[in-house]
Amino acid sequence: xxxxxxxxxxxxxxxxxxxxxxxxxxxxxxxxxxxxxxxxxxxxxxxxxxxxxxxxxxxxxxxxxxxxxxxxxxxxxxxxxxxxxxxxxxxxxxxxxxxxxxxxxxxxxxxxxxxxxxxxxxxxxxxxxxxxxxxxxxxxxxxxxxxxxxxxxxxxxxxxxxxxxxxxxxxxxxxxxxx
Numbered sequence: 001x002x003x004x005x006x007x008x009x010x011x012x013x014x015x016x017x018x019x020x021x022x023x024x025x026x027x028x029x030x031x032x033x034x035x036x037x038x039x040x041x042x043x044x045x046x047x048x049x050x051x052x053x054x055x056x057x058x059x060x061x062x063x064x065x066x067x068x069x070x071x072x073x074x075x076x077x078x079x080x081x082x083x084x085x086x087x088x089x090x091x092x093x094x095x096x097x098x099x100x101x102x103x104x105x106x107x108x109x110x111x112x113x114x115x116x117x118x119x120x121x122x123x124x125x126x127x128x129x130x131x132x133x134x135x136x137x138x139x140x141x142x143x144x145x146x147x148x149x150x151x152x153x154x155x156x157x158x159x160x161x162x163x164x165x166x167x168x169x170x171x172x173x174x175x176x177x178x179x
Contacts, residue, residue: 038170080125109140115134116132
């Protein structure tokens with residue numbers, strides 16, 4: 001009986017080790033969904049489901065890899081690897097987007113959508129490529145002037161001004177492959 005019990009422990013240990021090793025293989029590709037935060041800074045959070053099941057951080061960068069909230073490249077750092085997103089078309093779409101502004105409440109919202117491409121994977125995402133259509137929703141409420149000649153009017157902002165509250169979401173759907 002002891003020999004059988006010992007053998008079961010050995011076999012169970014081998015199965016667990018094999019499962020862990022096989023769990024670290026490159027994903028097979030396929031459809032995926034992206035859910036993230038959007039805001040006025042360069043950094044954010046992200047969850048990826050489907051062909052990639054992972055989560056982590058985002059960082060908007062310029063072409064030289066330096067953090068930049070207006071950058072056209074987004075580095076996605078997940079628990080099992082990294083990849084980059086070319087967001088040039090998305091940023092151009094958002095720059096031209098006509099949102100809604102309600103002067104009576106100093107509130108606004110804007111939405112834009114465009115395709116992005118994935119590339120430059122590391123770790124489990126080495127060899128990644130694909131296209132993901134990203135939609136950004138952003139809304140906020142701004143303050144009013146408390147005094148002066150503009151008292152009671154909405155404070156005019158240039159995307160870096162003070163907001164009382166803001167909400168931003170990044171949602172994407174697409175397909176990835178791995179070479």
